[in-house]
Amino acid sequence: MVLQILFLIIAAAAIALFSLNVRKIIRNINLGRPLDRSDRPSERLAIMLKVAFGQSKMAKRPVAFVLHLFVYIGFIIINLEVLEIIIDGIFGTHRIFAAPLGGLYNVLIASFEVLAALVLIGVIVFFARRNIVHVKRFSGIEMSKWPRSDANIILIVEVLLMSAFLTMNAADYKLQQLGASNYLSAGSFPVSSFLIPLLPDSETALIAIERSCWWFHIIGIFAFLNYLPYSKHLHIVLAFPNTYYSNLEPKGELTNMASVSNEVKAMLDPTYTPEPVPEGGRFGAKDIGDLSWKNLMDAYTCTECGRCTSVCPANITGKLLSPRKIMMDTRDRMEEIGKNIDKHGKDHQDGKSLLDSYISREEIWACTTCNACTEACPVDIDPLSIIVELRRFAVMEESQAPASINTMLSNVENNGAPWKYAAVDRMNWAEND
Amino acid sequence: MAGMAAKGESPEILFWVGCAGSFDERAQKITRDICKILQHVGIKFAVLGTEESCTGDPAKRAGNEFLFQMQAMSNIQVLNGYDIKKIVTGCPHCFNTLRNEYPGLGGNYEVIHHSQLIQQLIDEGKLKAEGGESFKGKKITFHDPCYLGRANNVYEAPRKALEILDADLVEMKRCKSNGLCCGAGGAQMFKEPEKGKKDINIERIDEALALKPNIVASSCPFCMTMLSDGVKNYNKEEEVKVLDIAEITARANGL
Numbered sequence: 001m002v003l004q005i006l007f008l009i010i011a012a013a014a015i016a017l018f019s020l021n022v023r024k025i026i027r028n029i030n031l032g033r034p035l036d037r038s039d040r041p042s043e044r045l046a047i048m049l050k051v052a053f054g055q056s057k058m059a060k061r062p063v064a065f066v067l068h069l070f071v072y073i074g075f076i077i078i079n080l081e082v083l084e085i086i087i088d089g090i091f092g093t094h095r096i097f098a099a100p101l102g103g104l105y106n107v108l109i110a111s112f113e114v115l116a117a118l119v120l121i122g123v124i125v126f127f128a129r130r131n132i133v134h135v136k137r138f139s140g141i142e143m144s145k146w147p148r149s150d151a152n153i154i155l156i157v158e159v160l161l162m163s164a165f166l167t168m169n170a171a172d173y174k175l176q177q178l179g180a181s182n183y184l185s186a187g188s189f190p191v192s193s194f195l196i197p198l199l200p201d202s203e204t205a206l207i208a209i210e211r212s213c214w215w216f217h218i219i220g221i222f223a224f225l226n227y228l229p230y231s232k233h234l235h236i237v238l239a240f241p242n243t244y245y246s247n248l249e250p251k252g253e254l255t256n257m258a259s260v261s262n263e264v265k266a267m268l269d270p271t272y273t274p275e276p277v278p279e280g281g282r283f284g285a286k287d288i289g290d291l292s293w294k295n296l297m298d299a300y301t302c303t304e305c306g307r308c309t310s311v312c313p314a315n316i317t318g319k320l321l322s323p324r325k326i327m328m329d330t331r332d333r334m335e336e337i338g339k340n341i342d343k344h345g346k347d348h349q350d351g352k353s354l355l356d357s358y359i360s361r362e363e364i365w366a367c368t369t370c371n372a373c374t375e376a377c378p379v380d381i382d383p384l385s386i387i388v389e390l391r392r393f394a395v396m397e398e399s400q401a402p403a404s405i406n407t408m409l410s411n412v413e414n415n416g417a418p419w420k421y422a423a424v425d426r427m428n429w430a431e432n433d
Numbered sequence: 434m435a436g437m438a439a440k441g442e443s444p445e446i447l448f449w450v451g452c453a454g455s456f457d458e459r460a461q462k463i464t465r466d467i468c469k470i471l472q473h474v475g476i477k478f479a480v481l482g483t484e485e486s487c488t489g490d491p492a493k494r495a496g497n498e499f500l501f502q503m504q505a506m507s508n509i510q511v512l513n514g515y516d517i518k519k520i521v522t523g524c525p526h527c528f529n530t531l532r533n534e535y536p537g538l539g540g541n542y543e544v545i546h547h548s549q550l551i552q553q554l555i556d557e558g559k560l561k562a563e564g565g566e567s568f569k570g571k572k573i574t575f576h577d578p579c580y581l582g583r584a585n586n587v588y589e590a591p592r593k594a595l596e597i598l599d600a601d602l603v604e605m606k607r608c609k610s611n612g613l614c615c616g617a618g619g620a621q622m623f624k625e626p627e628k629g630k631k632d633i634n635i636e637r638i639d640e641a642l643a644l645k646p647n648i649v650a651s652s653c654p655f656c657m658t659m660l661s662d663g664v665k666n667y668n669k670e671e672e673v674k675v676l677d678i679a680e681i682t683a684r685a686n687g688l
Binding site (some may be wrong): 030031060249250251256257260263267283284309311314350365366369370371375394402404412418419421423425426427428430 | 450452454455456457461464465468480482483485487488489492493494495497498499500503504506508529530532547570579580583584585586596607610612613614616618619620621622623624625626627628629630631633634636637660
């Protein structure tokens with residue numbers, strides 16, 4: 001009874017803390033400007049099923065795809081086992097699904113075991129790829145101490161959880177063989193049965209091992225749940241809404257700013273009365289509040305895999321720009337603003353901004369807008385639209401662009417061409433052959 | 434176009450030449466070859482000539498939305514004034530802007546890139562590869578322009594023009610949706626690159642030259658400049674030609 005109450009307290013605390021952090025994340029995402037992505041729901045659902053649920057964009061890198069698939073499927077399926085653990089925890093039962101499910105229960109437990117083993121393989125290879133093989137895309141200036149630790153913490157916790165799960169099963173199975181009371185004969189243990197020789201023979205010791213693994217496993221899961229909001233691992237949840245709200249237009253299309261259309265139309269036609277525009281005060285983006293909520297959801301969804309940066313032509317050739325850094329900076333700045341709101345209230349100014357305090361001019365001007373990053377992202381994150389918004393701010397609000405860009409702009413304005421050629425010479429090509 | 438309109442005629446298609454196609458000496462050759470192809474198959478076409486102006490693409494990508502929309506709206510006035518229905522462009526950047534960004538500002542046209550026109554003509558049997566230079570056995574690799582490929586999912590049209598040549602087509606590892614940019618997009622064409630360890634066009638041409646091609650093909654005037662500069666950087670202009678799909682098609686047909 002005491003244990004049941006303890007379990008309930010831990011579960012309630014974990015869920016309460018998690019909901020508090022989820023609310024903060026939602027609040028932070030809503031710091032962004034409005035953007036309508038409610039159109040074409042069936043097309044969106046199809047993209048979500050294909051890209052997030054079906055992992056279609058992961059397949060471009062087969063090794064990572066297969067290993068990630070182990071961990072992904074393992075994560076989803078083993079959650080069924082967690083359901084049983086929670087029910088057992090609340091009611092003080094043991095393997096409550098065994099009796100109603102009968103033979104199916106054995107199949108389920110066996111498949112959880114196989115998946116747990118595959119997850120272990122996946123996670124260990126991932127750890128080696130980061131820390132021994134040093135796969136290039138896991139390094140870079142933005143991959144400083146915390147992002148590296150974050151990745152390793154996730155992998156280590158997954159190893160511990162899977163090991164606890166398998167050890168628990170092994171101890172349970174051995175207790176079943178010994179005929180211990182309370183340990184009904186249930187389940188099939190194709191993986192953990194190999195661990196049995198490593199376990200002691202005393203019933204008391206086995207019960208202690210089984211129980212402590214059980215508690216470690218479930219407390220570990222609650223702890224991991226609460227680690228998510230602080231971690232890049234949030235992608236396991238946000239991948240789904242983020243792909244649902246993907247950009248459905250051709251990648252080459254940049255939005256036409258409605259606020260600008262009004263002014264241009266008024267310039268060309270003095271009788272034009274502008275329609276009210278919902279957009280905020282400034283052109284482009286200097287800070288978090290100038291980006292759209294989708295840009296901000298993108299930032300929370302990013303799991304820092306570095307596929308974007310590894311295909312970025314600017315980054316490949318040694319420029320400062322890294323699309324992953326754009327996303328990580330956006331998230332860091334958003335979290336900073338969130339903390340400011342918590343501490344000092346809604347209107348606190350800290351004198352910092354996304355542009356300059358986090359992302360430099362050199363980075364935004366190195367982009368070729370080639371869309372390699374958006375194509376590579378397995379969860380449809382769009383770093384390019386953030387870069388373009390920052391450029392818009394630099395050019396339209398501050399008139400600060402590299403000198404050669406200003407020359408090009410004034411050529412377009414004066415001659416109708418990016419180079420200094422006169423419009424009257426436009427047909428010269430037809431003459432010299 | 435003005436002349437055609439004065440006679441009360443209208444073209445089947447408007448050829449949007451683009452700034453590079455109008456002013457850049459190398460790109461002017463591509464412009465002339467596109468015209469030769471149009472004439473060869475007997476399509477009645479027009480150009481805007483001095484009434485054409487920059488689509489606004491580089492201004493938009495550089496962040497100057499005002500200038501872009503000024504350009505777009507005045508171009509739309511001209512195009513709508515002539516009641517233009519269909520446009521073929523010689524440049525993927527013009528193609529992308531006219532196709533995707535003009536409709537929202539009141540410019541609704543059927544816009545195709547010249548590689549798509551060539552593909553259509555081949556499919557309809559109006560265009561073959563005969564009567565001109567033979568490309569048989571020549572090793573050709575195609576560089577995907579970002580604004581044709583990833584931006585608009587046009588990967589097969591330019592390849593179609595190469596497939597009928599009976600040439601030895603080879604793909605770079607980074608091709609189609611994985612294609613590497615030439616380095617010119619997003620208004621980079623008009624500025625010096627930020628400091629780094631290599632220029633993007635050199636990175637790209639290294640990949641192309643590793644295949645030991647006779648021809649590096651593309652279908653964008655900016656890619657043309659970047660790739661040609663890359664080849665020049667290695668003094669390989671004699672062995673390796675950088676050619677547009679339109680030039681290859683015109684040559685294969687002796688135009």
